[in-house]
Amino acid sequence: MSGVRVLVGTRKGAFILTSDGKREKWEVSSPHFAGWEMYHLKGSPADPNRLYASQSSSWFGQIIQRSDDGGKTWHQPGTPPGEPTTTPDGMPKGESNNFVYDTSPESGKPLTTHQWYDGTAHPWEFKRVWHLEPSLTDPDTVYAGVEDAALFRSTDGGKSWRELAGLRGHGSGDKWAPGAGGMCLHTILLDPSNQGRMFVAISSAGTFRTDDGGKTWRPINRGLHSLYIPDPTAEIGHCVHRIAMHRSRPDVLFMQKHWDVMRSDDAGESWREISGNLPTDFGFAIDVHAHEPETIYVVPIKSDSEHFPPDGKLRVYRSRSGGNEWEALTKGLPQSDCYVNVLRDAMAVDSLDQCGVYFGTTGGQVYASANAGDNWAPIVRDLPAVVSVEVQTLA
């Protein structure tokens, strides 16, 4: 019997929601890492029992956690589950928490400052891991997008991390500036048809692409237009909130920007706006139907600064035409007095025959639709504020 496992990161712990393929009855785990900010959890496509989690705290910094049994038990990589961690032998070395920016001469262009909100130079300071993206083929390889924006890679199951310094050092890094949420690398997309190609997005710098496995990078922001930077069409400075792709068409990218929903049909070489009839083109989350590459989802949010749904109505918008023409999906969602937000990593889809769509809110609800968005129901209503939602489709 097939099933789904929903990995939910919240401001105060992680939760795992499980159901069979009908997606009607759900089990909600007790909190993992209670009290910690769980920015992201994600499973390996190559081994669904291998999960990675970013556990962080303003007090105590960044911890990387790993599960090898589908989330039943967790450990800091380097120490097998259940093994004593306080003996001299077999203890973790703390290296799995160690994210150090590469300023070595070998990286070519040591970079020490980026722009601060006021345009002055500001030193790069590691704060947390926003997003973990496991390799499509190797459970031990995983990428981490961090704040202050940089990309790290582990090839030993999260035990140690090394920066892919060509991203920060490609030439524009000293012009990157933080968005309201900080200067974070929040999206990592791996091209399933081209092992060397990946895309990342940074608030507030833009979107970048590598074609050589992360060694060299270049900005891909042509067509973006942002009125909050001096030159609205500049190569750098766009507050991209998230990008998404369908694995069958990796050259087609969809973007939710800080205003404007955008599309690229040439792997980011150029972008065009597809906001169409959306009630507002601001939002954070965007995702693609598992089986229909032209069906996309966004959750319009009112801005500036309000960051809740327009008119107090929580509506997912779906386009079946790859953008421009959008329909509101409201059945089962609150249509009055709703003032929650849906953050950038808080929407995901499963790949069952009837595509399931999931999203979490800052009000602690996780909603699911087992029929591609036509009808919605809450899986759980009262979690801490939801930061991220990922879904694993289990055989």
Added chain:
Amino acid sequence: MIRVTLPAHLRKLAQVDSEVKLDVEGEVTQRSVLDALEARYPMLRGTIRDHTTKKRRAFVRFFACGEDLSHEAPDAPLPQAVATGAAPFMIVGAIAGG
């Protein structure tokens, strides 16, 4: 024997239930105590002070003998009561909401 108390989250990470007892070589200072703590509990590296710079994390405080020692020099001697084990060196999460 130096006694160190940890906040609840760090006790959980280190898998200890109560205060930690450490042998510290040489002079008892913030640095020597934290070096010994991290050597015995490497999973705490980076949670109290930065991995690389060894600077105290902003929301972490050091108390002992009723005093706030957070801003003392890392190599300054800790109070005699800490050095003898009569009083604990307290690592505390700052009260800053949360």
